[in-house]
Amino acid sequence: MRILRKTCLLGACALLAAGAGAAADKELPPKPSVADIVKASRAGDWRPLDPDNTLYMETAAGRVVIEMAPAFAPNHVRNIKALARAHYFDGLAILRVQDNFVVQWGDPNEDNDKARKVEGAHKTVKAEFTVPLKSAGPFTRLPDRDGYAPESGFANGFPAGRDPKTGEAWLAHCYGMVGVGRDTDADSGGGTALYAVIGPARHLDRNITVVGRVVAGMPQLAALPRGPAPMGFYDKPEMNVPVIAVKVAADVPPNERSRLEVMRTDGAAFQSVLDAQRDRGGPWTKVAMHHVDLCAVQVPVREQQP
Amino acid sequence: MRILRKTCLLGACALLAAGAGAAADKELPPKPSVADIVKASRAGDWRPLDPDNTLYMETAAGRVVIEMAPAFAPNHVRNIKALARAHYFDGLAILRVQDNFVVQWGDPNEDNDKARKVEGAHKTVKAEFTVPLKSAGPFTRLPDRDGYAPESGFANGFPAGRDPKTGEAWLAHCYGMVGVGRDTDADSGGGTALYAVIGPARHLDRNITVVGRVVAGMPQLAALPRGPAPMGFYDKPEMNVPVIAVKVAADVPPNERSRLEVMRTDGAAFQSVLDAQRDRGGPWTKVAMHHVDLCAVQVPVREQQP
Numbered sequence: 001m002r003i004l005r006k007t008c009l010l011g012a013c014a015l016l017a018a019g020a021g022a023a024a025d026k027e028l029p030p031k032p033s034v035a036d037i038v039k040a041s042r043a044g045d046w047r048p049l050d051p052d053n054t055l056y057m058e059t060a061a062g063r064v065v066i067e068m069a070p071a072f073a074p075n076h077v078r079n080i081k082a083l084a085r086a087h088y089f090d091g092l093a094i095l096r097v098q099d100n101f102v103v104q105w106g107d108p109n110e111d112n113d114k115a116r117k118v119e120g121a122h123k124t125v126k127a128e129f130t131v132p133l134k135s136a137g138p139f140t141r142l143p144d145r146d147g148y149a150p151e152s153g154f155a156n157g158f159p160a161g162r163d164p165k166t167g168e169a170w171l172a173h174c175y176g177m178v179g180v181g182r183d184t185d186a187d188s189g190g191g192t193a194l195y196a197v198i199g200p201a202r203h204l205d206r207n208i209t210v211v212g213r214v215v216a217g218m219p220q221l222a223a224l225p226r227g228p229a230p231m232g233f234y235d236k237p238e239m240n241v242p243v244i245a246v247k248v249a250a251d252v253p254p255n256e257r258s259r260l261e262v263m264r265t266d267g268a269a270f271q272s273v274l275d276a277q278r279d280r281g282g283p284w285t286k287v288a289m290h291h292v293d294l295c296a297v298q299v300p301v302r303e304q305q306p
Numbered sequence: 307m308r309i310l311r312k313t314c315l316l317g318a319c320a321l322l323a324a325g326a327g328a329a330a331d332k333e334l335p336p337k338p339s340v341a342d343i344v345k346a347s348r349a350g351d352w353r354p355l356d357p358d359n360t361l362y363m364e365t366a367a368g369r370v371v372i373e374m375a376p377a378f379a380p381n382h383v384r385n386i387k388a389l390a391r392a393h394y395f396d397g398l399a400i401l402r403v404q405d406n407f408v409v410q411w412g413d414p415n416e417d418n419d420k421a422r423k424v425e426g427a428h429k430t431v432k433a434e435f436t437v438p439l440k441s442a443g444p445f446t447r448l449p450d451r452d453g454y455a456p457e458s459g460f461a462n463g464f465p466a467g468r469d470p471k472t473g474e475a476w477l478a479h480c481y482g483m484v485g486v487g488r489d490t491d492a493d494s495g496g497g498t499a500l501y502a503v504i505g506p507a508r509h510l511d512r513n514i515t516v517v518g519r520v521v522a523g524m525p526q527l528a529a530l531p532r533g534p535a536p537m538g539f540y541d542k543p544e545m546n547v548p549v550i551a552v553k554v555a556a557d558v559p560p561n562e563r564s565r566l567e568v569m570r571t572d573g574a575a576f577q578s579v580l581d582a583q584r585d586r587g588g589p590w591t592k593v594a595m596h597h598v599d600l601c602a603v604q605v606p607v608r609e610q611q612p
């Protein structure tokens with residue numbers, strides 16, 4: 001009882017409990033879970049993070065690792081790296097947590113005369129809301145319905161939409177995706193204010209520049225207190241969560257780097273992961289969905305294997 | 307600058323900033339936001355919570371208000387009310403927070419000899435994963451695509467799916483929905499272990515009994531620390547978040563009740579809310595989505611107006 005109750009609740013133990021069901025004839029057949037697929041995967045199913053396109057945001061809540069997507073926002077990624085290397089973010093803060101929407105960080109003083117100066121980088125960069133299809137690189141298309149894009153799938157690990165008619169591709173606002181805050185003008189962002197998605201936000205797709213994805217640290221960001229002011233802003237300076245430093249991983253000594261690898265989204269192992277999330281096996285699951293939403297897909301990330 | 311940066315970020319200030327844009331010819335026309343629609347709504351667009359089908363869960367993190375859905379799970383709702391009235395939950399705990407999935411509460415000792423006894427209620431209740439279409443009551447169908455259900459929409463404020471072919475309706479696992487933990491056997495739950503959804507979980511639809519929705523208190527639940535054990539369980543008793551008491555609102559003196567009202571989902575105001583979330587107006591928004599996911603729809607809840 002204990003094992004079932006504590007480890008099988010909500011469908012995560014299909015194989016573990018296989019054979020335990022009394023009504024096996026009514027059950028879905030067992031099938032490998034994502035954990036099983038990860039366990040059976042080979043080295044070639046994974047890729048390391050590129051240190052030159054990875055950020056470490058050291059916060060009072062721990063390290064947040066962001067994989068950047070230069071294929072989708074080359075100029076913003078270049079600018080954010082320049083900001084990081086100029087220590088723009090060091091000493092700033094997480095200043096907004098809007099429940100079921102976004103966590104945002106930047107300069108608490110940006111609108112007053114103590115505003116951090118932007119040096120060695122640009123304050124604004126021309127919008128990169130979409131890119132030409134061929135710039136986005138190889139695309140693993142999902143057969144599943146998507147209401148927000150004519151086609152959706154994964155481009156080098158990032159959830160993305162595409163429109164063959166317009167010839168555009170764009171990153172999708174799924175959980176953990178990182179975007180560039182802006183004002184009303186499309187070209188008014190540059191990376192000095194960034195946010196990570198913690199709820200349904202795909203109405204922002206093609207309306208804002210998305211620069212990457214948090215691959216480690218979301219549990220800490222998502223558990224921060226929600227801000228009491230409108231739109232989830234913290235209303236007292238002491239609520240702000242310090243951002244100690246943001247660094248490009250390549251600038252960090254190798255022994256201080258997070259050694260993570262991400263499952264390749266262009267291979268067979270990922271197809272199995274998609275299938276495992278689209279149609280779960282029994283005996284816990286009684287009805288298979290035959291569907292997985294783009295933003296419900298979890299791309300596996302793990303410590304690099306020795 | 308401050309107003310735009312602080313109040314308009316991520317598209318929530320369309321009307322406020324109207325006329326401020328330099329490139330008005332390229333902007334989407336402004337249109338009412340959800341806040342505008344709420345402000346312009348009439349008393350008849352709202353309904354109060356029914357005290358007999360509302361639970362107050364008093365926790366160390368504050369009060370959580372749960373509206374129950376007897377149309378979808380009559381026997382579980384009856385049983386959970388009986389459990390609450392027998393003080394079953396008082397002194398138990400929130401014992402699991404799995405990032406981007408669920409927050410769960412129940413008896414930390416359920417698997418040992420200190421387990422809380424179930425008195426005046428049933429330990430298990432036959433599964434209520436779906437109900438006949440006509441039992442679900444009036445349905446406001448969304449025209450938007452849904453990958454998890456042939457038809458989706460709202461039934462008396464609750465997100466729901468339907469299948470005309472099988473004649474079934476069911477509650478959908480959107481943010482804040484409350485479900486009944488169970489073991490492998492479909493009939494093994496009864497309401498002693500409950501969870502609230504904090505991430506993509508629609509693969510649980512029709513696989514578990516859903517009993518209602520948190521209408522106040524999600525920001526506190528969703529900000530609880532994630533559990534370090536597998537599936538997000540807390541691994542030390544001191545991590546558990548005390549559940550002080552769970553009461554049926556009707557049993558609470560009127561002056562201690564939360565006076566909330568929910569926008570009716572069968573009226574014109576809600577259609578405007580849907581439209582405002584499906585196609586946002588300019589000038590912040592540059593591209594309208596022509597779509598809103600079932601679980602991206604926010605049904606307005608507010609303090610009862612005097």
